[in-house]
Amino acid sequence: MNSRIASVAFNTFREAVRDRVLYNLIAFAVLISAAAILVGEISIEVERMVVVNLGLTAVSLFGVVIAIFIGIGLVSKEIDKKTLYTVLSRPLRRWEFVVGKFFGLAGTLVVNTLFMAVGVFLALLYVTHRFQRGDLPVLAALYFIVLEFLIVCALALFFSSFSTPIMSAVFTFALFVIGNLADDLRGFARVTTGLAGAIAQAAGYIVPNFSAFNIVNQAAHGDSVPARLIFYNTVYALLFSAMAISGAVIVFQRRNLK
Amino acid sequence: MTTAAVEIFDLEKTYRVGFWRKRQKLALRPLRLTIEQGEVFGFLGPNGAGKTTTLKLLMGLAPPTAGTAQILGMEIHDPRVRAQIGFLPEQPYFYDHLTARELLTYYAQLSGVPAAERFPRVAAMLKRVGIEGSSDVQLRKYSKGMLQRVGLAQAILHDPKVVFLDEPMSGLDPMGRREVRELIQQLQSEGKTVFFSTHILSDAEALCDRVAVIHQGELRGVGSVAELTRQSQSKVEIIFCAANLPPALAALGVETRISGEMVNVVASQERQDSVLEILRRERLHLISLTPVRSSLEEYYVEKLRSKQSGKGASA
Numbered sequence: 164m165n166s167r168i169a170s171v172a173f174n175t176f177r178e179a180v181r182d183r184v185l186y187n188l189i190a191f192a193v194l195i196s197a198a199a200i201l202v203g204e205i206s207i208e209v210e211r212m213v214v215v216n217l218g219l220t221a222v223s224l225f226g227v228v229i230a231i232f233i234g235i236g237l238v239s240k241e242i243d244k245k246t247l248y249t250v251l252s253r254p255l256r257r258w259e260f261v262v263g264k265f266f267g268l269a270g271t272l273v274v275n276t277l278f279m280a281v282g283v284f285l286a287l288l289y290v291t292h293r294f295q296r297g298d299l300p301v302l303a304a305l306y307f308i309v310l311e312f313l314i315v316c317a318l319a320l321f322f323s324s325f326s327t328p329i330m331s332a333v334f335t336f337a338l339f340v341i342g343n344l345a346d347d348l349r350g351f352a353r354v355t356t357g358l359a360g361a362i363a364q365a366a367g368y369i370v371p372n373f374s375a376f377n378i379v380n381q382a383a384h385g386d387s388v389p390a391r392l393i394f395y396n397t398v399y400a401l402l403f404s405a406m407a408i409s410g411a412v413i414v415f416q417r418r419n420l421k
Numbered sequence: 422m423t424t425a426a427v428e429i430f431d432l433e434k435t436y437r438v439g440f441w442r443k444r445q446k447l448a449l450r451p452l453r454l455t456i457e458q459g460e461v462f463g464f465l466g467p468n469g470a471g472k473t474t475t476l477k478l479l480m481g482l483a484p485p486t487a488g489t490a491q492i493l494g495m496e497i498h499d500p501r502v503r504a505q506i507g508f509l510p511e512q513p514y515f516y517d518h519l520t521a522r523e524l525l526t527y528y529a530q531l532s533g534v535p536a537a538e539r540f541p542r543v544a545a546m547l548k549r550v551g552i553e554g555s556s557d558v559q560l561r562k563y564s565k566g567m568l569q570r571v572g573l574a575q576a577i578l579h580d581p582k583v584v585f586l587d588e589p590m591s592g593l594d595p596m597g598r599r600e601v602r603e604l605i606q607q608l609q610s611e612g613k614t615v616f617f618s619t620h621i622l623s624d625a626e627a628l629c630d631r632v633a634v635i636h637q638g639e640l641r642g643v644g645s646v647a648e649l650t651r652q653s654q655s656k657v658e659i660i661f662c663a664a665n666l667p668p669a670l671a672a673l674g675v676e677t678r679i680s681g682e683m684v685n686v687v688a689s690q691e692r693q694d695s696v697l698e699i700l701r702r703e704r705l706h707l708i709s710l711t712p713v714r715s716s717l718e719e720y721y722v723e724k725l726r727s728k729q730s731g732k733g734a735s736a
Binding site: 166167170171174177178181182244245246247248249250251252253254255256417419420 | 436477480481482483484500501503504506508509510512513514515516518519527528530531532533572575576579
């Protein structure tokens, strides 16, 4: 990463921290602590499952909300507030700015997820009293959630490069929901013929396949995660994000600043 | 021969507006202008004249519809140019979560100031614009005047050769305006080229080697203040004794003011002879006849009112 991209990324991260984005961790801590204490009353068989399920779902939801709501403002807010004028009149290329903003938000989400992951493992320790080999899939699930965030950030950035913040939020959230149903969409395409089948098949491959990243149930049951899936998901997330960021760069490159 | 600081070759900008972006709005007609190195150049015009559009095109913030420009002999889209220029936008906005010191350090990083030089240079700049006392306060707590100082600091932080200032005095109190004027003079004495847009004519008159007048996206005139005011219609002030204003003089349509037994007439040089003829005929006592120096304001107003285009005006 060149020093200009690193500077933009660090400034984006610092802005998120100073705008109290990480305060969501307090709500997360309260939620996970309450869940751990409450499920302690239930049978030992299911309390681990409940904590893992609830914890990972909360990590995902909190992160996606942050990714969407900060992501849609990454570029548009700078254009509206005209802070870009004094940035882009320097030896900084527009693509470097977009990539730096992406890395800044991705960094914020990684730090946020790290803290939440610590919360999930502390809650697990509280209910099971010791870590076990079956907890390793929880780490893989957390890694997949981070990959999911990268795609959501990149999509939010892409939509915000040509649309209003509200519409960008709607588009990104819609794609997040549809992407979580991508497997169902592909299944539907297999049993449908004609135009509807073709559309469902095309949509199933165009939307980001978030369902492949959702291994919360496997992690809750302690089932191991194949290394091949980790590799494929990593490559998929990086390629999809790179495509969305490239789209954002192409649009932003031609944009008039008002 | 030295390379010009700024050379603009028929730079033009048209925006597409409306829901389907089919309507065209002309913001800048083909503009041709040359600014030499070391000059303080004033870009004058009312709001919406095309001053900010020109600066945005030069800064690469908006692509031109046609034409091109060079800064220090390099094309404006060449990233190397950016290290040589400083820019203060009109009513600058900065990251308000940062302190002035953090902001300047960030801009120094983006401008490629070596790490070892950043800290002393930022400290010196904070002192130069007089905000070292509040340099560790977040910008969201700054007043407009203080933000303008931060804006000036970031524009000259990396020691650029050409400084572009968009309405640098706007919204400042008299003291602030004076400080900005002094800063521009200092920059000139350091050999830098300063290109600033303004609609405050007294500032331009006091500071600029040359000025250009732009109106409705069209260049109406360019030259030194002395040249331009000479071009403007010259007037004379004639004072004479009379109890009443002679009817013939009133019919001439000149500006008159009567105080006691003194009549003060301001007329164009072409009408000077007609006025004097009337005074001789009426046997009135002439007290004085003085040429009135045309001000930049008069030239400016004349150019803004003129219907004829200033096409062909060149630097």
